[in-house]
Amino acid sequence: MPIIVNLDVMLARRKIKSRELAAYIGITEQNLSLLKSGKVRGIRFGTLERICAYLDCQPGDLLEFRSDGMPEREASEAD
Numbered sequence: 001m002p003i004i005v006n007l008d009v010m011l012a013r014r015k016i017k018s019r020e021l022a023a024y025i026g027i028t029e030q031n032l033s034l035l036k037s038g039k040v041r042g043i044r045f046g047t048l049e050r051i052c053a054y055l056d057c058q059p060g061d062l063l064e065f066r067s068d069g070m071p072e073r074e075a076s077e078a079d
Helices: 007-014 018-025 029-037 045-055 072-078
Strands: 003-005 063-065
Antiparallel strands (some): 003 063
8 A cells, every 4th residue: 555654653752642542533442543554545634633733743744655666657547
C-alpha cells in the first residue's frame, strides 16, 4: 500500500497512549488500532482533525506516500 500511516510513531513521540487518543476523538480502541495498522480504506476529515488537534501535528505527520515503483506516467494512465 503506498499510503503509510505513521500514527503509532506520533503517539510514541508525544508519549500518548492509544486508549487516551481513542477516548478523545470518540472512536473505539479497536478502530484506532485498525487505523494505526493501515487496514482502513479511509478516514473522515473530522476524525483526522481531532487526531491532529490532540497530537498537535499536521496530517502530513501522520500520513506518508511511498511510490510502489510504478512510473508516474503509467500510474496516471491506470486511473
